[in-house]
Amino acid sequence: MTPEFIAPVELAKAYRLLNHGPTVLVSASHDGTSNVMAAAWACALDFDPPKVTVVLDKSTRTRALVEASGSFVLQVPTVAQLRLTQAVGSTSLAEDPDKLRRAGVQLFELEGHAGPFVAGCSAWLACRLVPEPHNQQAYDLFIGEVTAAWADTRIFANGHWRFEEAPPEWRSLHHVAGGHFYAIGAAMKAEPEG
């Protein structure tokens, strides 16, 4: 079942979901265990096929699930998910097995794609791990190839974010430190040289 308003994003435009630097949620699942963490250190790496980088500390349970399953999802949380984002970024599944429920995370699946996906986000990128053991060990740096992407069409449509037309609680979150975030702000266009 695909939740209402979720539509595929053309792979060649998937980088646009991350290009403005939002803090993301990283989700992964293996052998019956699912987890979600927040990551400000996620970034586009290539256009087509789209690739991404994400830093996953050795202490995180999500990292182990990514390594075991070979896949993960990056998703873009909204201002409405501020508390959820901070909660999954500051608690560990190892310490609190009830972490996801307590943080208010609802997971869903998309048929034919490795999940899980976090409900209520504005965009989702399903990624296949591109194994790079040296990067993973030395830098905690993981590379993924985006195999499919989706967005909530009320917030991203026709290859463009529509933050300026959507309710403010759907804007992306940009973490600085210690629970201090900024929402994305005003749209602006650089005019070509005259």
Add this chain to the structure above:
Amino acid sequence: MTPEFIAPVELAKAYRLLNHGPTVLVSASHDGTSNVMAAAWACALDFDPPKVTVVLDKSTRTRALVEASGSFVLQVPTVAQLRLTQAVGSTSLAEDPDKLRRAGVQLFELEGHAGPFVAGCSAWLACRLVPEPHNQQAYDLFIGEVTAAWADTRIFANGHWRFEEAPPEWRSLHHVAGGHFYAIGAAMKAEPEG
């Protein structure tokens, strides 16, 4: 000479200059040639010593300067530099030797640090290239260790951005595609679980 309002940022807090995902300017210099390009694909990689990643396409002149000099600077441009940012991101020094002047770029140096630095930005991170030939060749992915950082104290002070107290033209820029940017927006704090 250190321009007015520029103060060092403690290395352990340098990641905060990039954590909210701004589009940056990458500058490098070698053998009398300096260049500046825009990059949305730059990201923090580690806390202390701070490291960063940045994607530098093989077609860019800046990449060659980084490879030859072993150093680069990441700096955070402001809304006031929207046109400059788009200009240095869409023209090549190879095609237009007068690129920097035409884009309105003013460079300065900081004694004891490899530059050049772009005037008018809100923050600067001087980086030493950490050579990783496989990443550079396969992914255009460059890793830098931040050796020193500075910020304009009117926009970043005591380890925190002060966008909400500063004029709107000093906010950071977040590129989506084709000259479409967002400025960073409203500050928000996630309260701890009650």
